């Protein structure tokens with residue numbers, strides 16, 4: 001019988017179908033094998049990544065401040081924000097730690113399998129509309145997004161200055177892009193508290209850490225932000241002139257994941273089995289998905305389904321001629337984006353425990 005990873009790892013009563021990776025703050029993961037029921041991930045099946053407890057926010061008293069290097073700082077309430085011209089667009093969120101459980105050395109952090117990713121339709125006001133209303137000053141270089149959640153954050157070996165709020169910055173160039181939304185709806189419904197109610201940022205094409213939930217303040221700055229979640233967490237080594245230097249995690253790397261079969265599923269020998277999966281490509285487009293049933297020695301091109309939508313995932317399928325010989329098989333999927341960038345076979349340790357996009361093996365049993 002097929003083993004159900006959710007059953008093994010335990011369901012949450014308040015969040016059926018989601019596995020509890022951490023409690024208080026709650027970090028929850030769906031099984032990726034159940035992700036492809038529909039192209040939009042329902043909010044109650046969408047992974048949850050929170051560093052602090054969900055802040056209690058009253059819609060009536062909620063205010064968002066826009067300040068810093070702007071000519072006309074202002075505050076806006078929920079009703080006024082909802083009256084502004086809005087946009088609805090699909091975008092995938094992937095936690096930069098998605099797949100962390102597969103790393104050889106896991107230091108700290110939530111141990112995601114492959115469910116730290118979801119695709120939703122977001123409705124909100126483009127961030128650029130608020131920036132323009134405030135009037136960006138010429139010296140501005142970045143936009144800091146601050147959440148209302150706060151806490152004492154002391155992972156091992158880290159000292160923090162007491163209570164901190166969750167905050168991340170975007171370079172002005174990305175902050176100004178039309179796709180970056182201050183979203184108040186997810187799949188047509190009001191945001192759930194754990195997904196950022198009443199308003200969150202959605203930064204399509206970037207790893208999830210940029211999409212700040214429970215927004216309370218937008219600060220335009222004349223220098224790069226070096227906050228905790230920008231430097232200590234969610235930063236990777238990049239080599240510049242041969243010197244490794246820490247840079248904030250940003251764009252999602254191209255990736256394909258297999259949803260069907262699930263890991264350790266038993267597959268009948270000699271049959272034709274429909275492999276199903278999803279692929280995504282950050283700020284680029286998926287150009288190719290390949291499938292391998294021999295640990296990556298040979299590859300066959302999979303069929304991408306439907307029209308690609310920028311920033312969303314795309315489903316793909318492949319008719320697998322299951323071998324007649326029983327035994328364990330290692331299945332792999334590999335995506336290439338329209339810039340020619342393919343998923344690496346090996347983990348790049350410069351990426352520390354973030355941006356995990358190398359090819360991940362799925363072991364099944366042919367019987």
Ligand SMILES: Nc1nc2c(c(=O)[nH]1)N[C@H]1C(S)=C(S)[C@@H](COP(=O)(O)O)O[C@H]1N2
Pocket residue numbers: 046047048049050051052093094095096146147148149166194195196207208209210211212213214
């Ligand atoms: N205010 C706030 N925003 C946040 C976070 C957080 O802890 N606090 N976590 C970030 C991370 S790391 C991810 S992956 C996404 C997850 O969004 P979700 O919980 O709605 O799936 O939210 C981001 N925004």
Ligand SMILES: [Mo]
Pocket residue numbers: 049094095096097208209
């Ligand atoms: Mo994340």
